[in-house]
Amino acid sequence: MPQETMTPRERWLAVLTRRTPDRVPMDYWATPEFTAKLVRHLGCGSEREALEALHVDFVVSVHPRYVGPPLPDGTDMYGCRYRRVDYGTGSYDEVVYHPLARYTSVEEIERSYTWPSVDWFDFGTIPEQLKGNERYPIRGGGSEPFLTYKNLRGQEQAFIDLVLNPDIVHYCLDRLFSLAYEYTRRIYEQIPGKVTFSYVAEDMGGQTDLMFSPAQIHEFLLPRMKRMIDLVHEAGAFAFHHNDGNCRRIIPDMVEAGIDILNPIQWRAKGMERESLKQDFGDRLVFHGAMDNQYTLPFGTVEEVRQEVLDNLRILGEGGGYILAPCHNIQPLTPPENVVAMYETCLENGWC
Numbered sequence: 583m584p585q586e587t588m589t590p591r592e593r594w595l596a597v598l599t600r601r602t603p604d605r606v607p608m609d610y611w612a613t614p615e616f617t618a619k620l621v622r623h624l625g626c627g628s629e630r631e632a633l634e635a636l637h638v639d640f641v642v643s644v645h646p647r648y649v650g651p652p653l654p655d656g657t658d659m660y661g662c663r664y665r666r667v668d669y670g671t672g673s674y675d676e677v678v679y680h681p682l683a684r685y686t687s688v689e690e691i692e693r694s695y696t697w698p699s700v701d702w703f704d705f706g707t708i709p710e711q712l713k714g715n716e717r718y719p720i721r722g723g724g725s726e727p728f729l730t731y732k733n734l735r736g737q738e739q740a741f742i743d744l745v746l747n748p749d750i751v752h753y754c755l756d757r758l759f760s761l762a763y764e765y766t767r768r769i770y771e772q773i774p775g776k777v778t779f780s781y782v783a784e785d786m787g788g789q790t791d792l793m794f795s796p797a798q799i800h801e802f803l804l805p806r807m808k809r810m811i812d813l814v815h816e817a818g819a820f821a822f823h824h825n826d827g828n829c830r831r832i833i834p835d836m837v838e839a840g841i842d843i844l845n846p847i848q849w850r851a852k853g854m855e856r857e858s859l860k861q862d863f864g865d866r867l868v869f870h871g872a873m874d875n876q877y878t879l880p881f882g883t884v885e886e887v888r889q890e891v892l893d894n895l896r897i898l899g900e901g902g903g904y905i906l907a908p909c910h911n912i913q914p915l916t917p918p919e920n921v922v923a924m925y926e927t928c929l930e931n932g933w934c
């Protein structure tokens with residue numbers, strides 16, 4: 583096998599700047615339950631040791647320290663309350679109290695609700711987080727305000743608001759976006775030139791089509807996302823755009839807005855065929871993900887996993903512009919043998 587000549591950070595940057603890396607980079611997304619399972623399977627002492635053993639080019643995320651008002655257990659800084667839901671092999675947190683659900687006007691929200699402040703964070707802790715992580719790509723800042731809006735209003739009401747209460751949507755998204763924008767700017771200020779990419783996300787796609795109309799995306803989401811993307815580029819970083827499911831109809835608009843990386847490439851969703859994505863956008867986008875987490879990783883055989891890696895390298899990796907990763911967090915029921923096969927196959931066959 584060839585020798586690696588780049589660090590993970592250098593490998594990512596080569597792909598992002600359309601240069602040739604030594605091999606295709608590999609990233610890792612998983613639930614804590616699966617990570618513990620993988621660490622045990624490999625006989626390692628930590629997640630980092632396991633990922634390094636697999637030659638994964640994992641990302642290090644930096645965050646400021648929360649120093650705002652004390653938060654009750656199970657409550658976030660927006661006032662959303664959560665409960666832990668056990669689904670047998672793992673658990674997740676579900677919002678059970680939506681603090682803005684009862685309001686019917688912007689005026690009511692302004693009178694009664696206290697928005698979080700960026701001053702509730704100590705950004706001075708961020709430079710220290712880079713120590714020992716110089717070899718790895720750095721993720722910092724970004725935005726996904728409609729996700730938070732759904733938590734604040736309730737998911738059903740949030741989508742109803744797009745039609746019946748657009749003034750509430752605009753008001754709240756402005757507040758949420760302004761917080762994310764300043765939060766991101768202060769991260770850049772602490773470690774200038776060190777952030778590799780920022781996560782500019784909104785889940786717009788379902789399994790067969792968009793969950794929003796294109797008109798709603800253009801009215802509520804794109805202008806705010808474009809401002810964040812511009813900030814990311816001004817800082818010398820790349821815009822990592824996460825958009826689940828079949829988001830095919832809106833990809834040209836996202837490209838025009840300036841995204842650099844498209845994730846997760848959920849290719850089993852109708853309209854997200856890898857060949858057409860590569861043909862139409864391969865000269866303008868880096869593709870991240872594409873290892874199927876609906877069937878292949880959790881339920882497929884080792885041979886099916888290996889074949890999918892080879893297919894992704896052949897289709898999405900042709901001419902560069904691909905970072906291999908699971909298309910969502912690897913779930914606890916996934917056989918660790920499949921995940922090891924994924925990384926081993928890419929390591930064996932992804933040399934450039």
